[in-house]
Amino acid sequence: MNREMTSSFLLMTFAICKLIIAVGLNVGPSELLRIGAIDVDGHFTVHPSALASVSSDFGMLRSPEEPLAVLHPSSAEDVARLIRTAYGSATAFPVSARGHGHSINGQAAAGRNGVVVEMNHGVTGTPEPLVLPDEMYVDVWGGELWVDVLKKTLEFGLAPKSWTDYLYLTVGGTLSNAGISGQAFHHGPQISNVLELDVVTGKGEVMRCSEEENTRLFHGVLGGLGQFGIITRARISLEPAPQRVRWIRVLYSSFKVFTEDQEYLISMHGQLKFDYVEGFVIVDEGLVNNWRSSFFSPRNPVKISSVSSNGSVLYCLEITKNYHDSDSETVDQEVEILMKKLNFIPTSVFTTDLQYVDFLDRVHKAELKLRSKNLWEVPHPWLNLFVPKSRISDFDKGVFKGILGNKTSGPILIYPMNKDKWDERSSAVTPDEEVFYLVALLRSALKDGEETQKLEYLKDQNRRILEFCEQAKINVKQYLPHHATQEEWEAHFGDKWDRFRSLKAEFDPRHILATGQRIFQNPSLSLFPPLSSSSAASW
Numbered sequence: 001m002n003r004e005m006t007s008s009f010l011l012m013t014f015a016i017c018k019l020i021i022a023v024g025l026n027v028g029p030s031e032l033l034r035i036g037a038i039d040v041d042g043h044f045t046v047h048p049s050a051l052a053s054v055s056s057d058f059g060m061l062r063s064p065e066e067p068l069a070v071l072h073p074s075s076a077e078d079v080a081r082l083i084r085t086a087y088g089s090a091t092a093f094p095v096s097a098r099g100h101g102h103s104i105n106g107q108a109a110a111g112r113n114g115v116v117v118e119m120n121h122g123v124t125g126t127p128e129p130l131v132l133p134d135e136m137y138v139d140v141w142g143g144e145l146w147v148d149v150l151k152k153t154l155e156f157g158l159a160p161k162s163w164t165d166y167l168y169l170t171v172g173g174t175l176s177n178a179g180i181s182g183q184a185f186h187h188g189p190q191i192s193n194v195l196e197l198d199v200v201t202g203k204g205e206v207m208r209c210s211e212e213e214n215t216r217l218f219h220g221v222l223g224g225l226g227q228f229g230i231i232t233r234a235r236i237s238l239e240p241a242p243q244r245v246r247w248i249r250v251l252y253s254s255f256k257v258f259t260e261d262q263e264y265l266i267s268m269h270g271q272l273k274f275d276y277v278e279g280f281v282i283v284d285e286g287l288v289n290n291w292r293s294s295f296f297s298p299r300n301p302v303k304i305s306s307v308s309s310n311g312s313v314l315y316c317l318e319i320t321k322n323y324h325d326s327d328s329e330t331v332d333q334e335v336e337i338l339m340k341k342l343n344f345i346p347t348s349v350f351t352t353d354l355q356y357v358d359f360l361d362r363v364h365k366a367e368l369k370l371r372s373k374n375l376w377e378v379p380h381p382w383l384n385l386f387v388p389k390s391r392i393s394d395f396d397k398g399v400f401k402g403i404l405g406n407k408t409s410g411p412i413l414i415y416p417m418n419k420d421k422w423d424e425r426s427s428a429v430t431p432d433e434e435v436f437y438l439v440a441l442l443r444s445a446l447k448d449g450e451e452t453q454k455l456e457y458l459k460d461q462n463r464r465i466l467e468f469c470e471q472a473k474i475n476v477k478q479y480l481p482h483h484a485t486q487e488e489w490e491a492h493f494g495d496k497w498d499r500f501r502s503l504k505a506e507f508d509p510r511h512i513l514a515t516g517q518r519i520f521q522n523p524s525l526s527l528f529p530p531l532s533s534s535s536a537a538s539w
Contacts, residue, residue: 038085042074042125044115054116059104060379061455065112068093072118074125076198076206076232079117083230083512084204086115092510094522097230099143099170104382105482107225109516117230119143119172131156136238137195142172142231149236150360159241159356161187165278165413166363172231177480178223178428180417180438182276182318185266188421191222191428193237199229202508206232220503223428225481226514227500228507242275242322245359246331248351250317250344251282255396258315261342262416263389263435265319272334276320281412283313283404313400315414317344320359379445381458383465384479387439388431389416391474395439398468403461407452410443427500429477429493438479441465489519 038044045051051066073079079097086093094114101108110116119142126141129152138153138160146160147167153159163181164174175197179190187193196210199221207229209218220228252258258279265277321338323331339349370376387395400412416437422430430436441462445455452458469476483489490497504511504520511520 038082040071040073040078040081042072042078044069044071046070054098054101054118055109056101057104057106057108058102058380059106059382060377061104061381061459062106065109067096067110067114067116068112070116070118076200079200079230079232080204080206082115082117082204083200083202086512087203087510092512092523094515095230095512096514096516097142097172097226099173100145100168102166102169102173103516104380104480107482107514107516111515111522114515119170119230120145128152131158131238133158133238137235138238139233139235140171141233143170145170146174147361147364150357153238154241154357157241158238160190160193160236161239162190162193163360164190166367167361168364168367171234171236175222175231175234176224176226178422178426180479182278182320182415184417184421185277185415186269186273186275186421188423189417189428190236191426192421192423194222194234195237196233196235197221197231198233199231201229202510202513210235216503217507219423219425220427220500220507222423222426224500224503225427225517225519227427227517227519228503228513230513242356243324244322244328244353245275245356246321246323246335246351246353247359248319248321248335248339248349250319250342250350251348252315252317252344255313255315255393255400257343258317259392259416259437261317261344264341266416266418266435272337274319274338275322276318278318278413278415280316280318281313281400281414282316283400283406283408283412312406317342322356375444375446378447379455381443381445381455381462382480383441383462385439385465385469386430386477386479387437388433388475389435389437390433391472392437394472395437395469395474395476398472399439399465403464403468405452407450408441408443409445409449409453409458410441413438413440413442427493427496427503429481429496431475431477440479483518486519 046069050070054070055066056063071078071082073082083095086095091113094110095117096108096110096114097117097119098108099119108116126143129141129144129149130139131153132138133156136158138149138158140149145168146164149171150159150167162179162183164179165181174190175194196208197218199207199209199217201207201217207214207217209215209221211218217228221231252261262277262279265274268274321331321335367376404412414437416435417430419430419434419436422428443458444453445458446453447455466476468474478492481492483492493500511522515522
């Protein structure tokens with residue numbers, strides 16, 4: 001069939017499909033797509049490589065079925081047209097937004113009867129970030145990578161206030177969860193630094209929302225796990241960007257002293273404070289810098305055996321002080337004043353200075369190293385937990401000094417945050433205490449590694465950690481949550497569940513969006529095989 005005949009055929013089938021929809025006949029998603037019913041300015045693809053690429057994610061823990069098609073939108077209206085078609089179809093076929101593919105448990109999957117919206121800016125040709133320096137904000141496409149947001153805002157000497165440790169994540173993806181890093185103690189998570197959103201709801205409506213407009217949807221979408229709409233634009237608050245960073249690491253052998261110092265640091269909100277507070281647990285024997293190895297000088301390795309520790313576990317406090325080149329003389333004095341209040345092991349101070357952008361993009365350098373060794377595209381049975389301050393010592397005894405043993409397979413982050421920096425109107429869930437900790441077990445599974453590095457071993461360890469918390473009545477909340485049943489989701493959201501369910505009924509009544517989260521059942525054909533609570537808990 002030549003090009004002219006093909007064009008005529010598509011026009012004819014599109015006209016037929018509109019007639020079918022108008023008279024209300026039941027048309028399944030495959031038929032709708034096949035005869036060109038969904039008219040978009042971007043493009044659909046059913047190429048096998050495209051379908052395969054969106055059916056897997058960073059976690060590599062499950063293999064969802066390939067979707068019916070992939071949409072590469074060029075605008076919010078493209079997304080709206082697709083969702084309106086799904087909403088109006090007899091089957092209400094699923095639609096899931098996919099950013100950079102960094103979900104862990106198939107949360108961005110749409111199933112064999114669904115369509116995945118590939119939001120990543122690099123493949124859509126959507127609008128570039130628009131910086132308004134006088135207003136101190138930037139408007140960005142929902143599929144924009146944070147690293148590209150940073151590059152654009154730095155052209156104006158500005159930057160977002162709150163970050164994630166890894167910048168190759170999409171704006172819409174992190175805002176659908178929370179977006180946290182070492183700045184969250186002061187600026188709150190990324191969702192606390194959003195001024196306005198454009199959202200395509202599960203009815204296919206493009207809605208602008210903010211504190212003043214469609215407020216209920218605005219707060220619901222932030223941390224809403226993609227359940228109420230797809231974020232197509234976000235307005236992010238900015239601040240003047242520093243030029244350089246003083247990056248400091250110190251070691252502790254006492255967990256009590258370590259957490260006391262962390263909690264002291266996040267209580268400081270004046271001019272004289274550190275700008276970033278994180279930490280990690282060192283369980284493995286060997287070098288302290290087992291993950292972010294670029295920090296330490298090869299000439300000065302740190303052996304655990306050289307530092308006294310209780311139970312062979314050490315804790316590393318990681319802090320930074322931002323500054324400008326013109327402030328280089330005063331930064332030494334400020335750091336010295338701040339460090340005097342801390343009770344770390346005196347011989348364990350390691351310091352480096354680097355450009356602000358290099359600090360923020362530090363994990364990407366580790367990624368490149370792992371990719372060069374074929375160690376990046378492996379299963380990642382990650383477990384991220386928010387642990388209340390009152391029980392963090394119990395968690396240390398039971399997990400760091402108990403379940404984990406003396407081997408791990410990746411970094412274990414731990415740092416506190418202030419609850420008052422989180423807007424309780426958002427859908428994000430945190431423990432009911434004024435201070436709580438993130439504990440992130442960011443492990444990689446190796447097929448040919450030691451027993452403690454294999455996927456089943458790490459999945460079982462995650463299960464044991466969750467069981468320990470339940471038995472010890474440590475009221476943890478999962479960050480980047482993954483649950484098997486609606487009852488477990490109800491327990492996860494707690495007092496927010498009724499509002500969450502109400503928002504779903506209002507903005508996605510046919511349960512079209514983000515079905516890979518497995519919170520609400522899509523009414524179309526069975527999308528996923530049922531999971532038992534025990535199998536899901538084991539990841």
